[in-house]
Amino acid sequence: MAIEVEKKYRLTKQQRERLLRRLLEVEAEKTGEEFEENILFDGVDLRERNCVLRLRRMNDSAILTYKERFPSSSSIKRQREDETGVEDPDAMMDILDALGFTPALIYEKRRATWQVRDTEVAVDELPFGFFAEIEGDESKIREVEQLLNLSKVKAELATYPYLTRQFGKERDGIIEARFKEQ
Numbered sequence: 001m002a003i004e005v006e007k008k009y010r011l012t013k014q015q016r017e018r019l020l021r022r023l024l025e026v027e028a029e030k031t032g033e034e035f036e037e038n039i040l041f042d043g044v045d046l047r048e049r050n051c052v053l054r055l056r057r058m059n060d061s062a063i064l065t066y067k068e069r070f071p072s073s074s075s076i077k078r079q080r081e082d083e084t085g086v087e088d089p090d091a092m093m094d095i096l097d098a099l100g101f102t103p104a105l106i107y108e109k110r111r112a113t114w115q116v117r118d119t120e121v122a123v124d125e126l127p128f129g130f131f132a133e134i135e136g137d138e139s140k141i142r143e144v145e146q147l148l149n150l151s152k153v154k155a156e157l158a159t160y161p162y163l164t165r166q167f168g169k170e171r172d173g174i175i176e177a178r179f180k181e182q
Contacts, residue, residue: 043101062089075155
């Protein structure tokens with residue numbers, strides 16, 4: 001069982017631009033940039049247990065993730081997170097359906113990731129705003145937060161699924177937050 005430790009920030013467009021400049025200034029290593037479709041499922045007792053089952057699709061690959069949030073009042077979240085690569089996302093959708101899991105929520109995300117002092121920094125754009133996440137050891141999160149001038153930026157305690165429920169639109173029984181077609 002893996003434990004994810006992260007802190008998330010909601011950014012204005014200007015704060016996002018400053019953060020991207022700062023990442024270059026501190027010579028952070030850019031490790032990726034991708035578009036994601038995140039599909040969260042309902043079924044069995046996931047909601048009652050404060051758990052998430054997610055299929056994240058990126059190009060022709062996917063990752064199946066199980067998350068279970070641990071109770072905390074801290075702005076640094078801790079949660080169980082188990083993931084595995086999925087070779088055939090369509091087959092996985094069929095398997096989950098056969099097991100009684102149905103798509104309940106979908107959100108799209110553009111994510112750029114960086115390595116900074118043994119942490120991963122993600123700069124995200126979702127249809128409802130800009131965000132940053134620092135993931136790593138708690139002391140390293142605080143160190144990188146200072147380095148990137150994020151210590152005075154308000155932490156975002158809400159999860160992306162919660163924000164999708166708040167800002168998304170229901171279509172065919174599924175709550176979705178998608179980018180407008182270009």
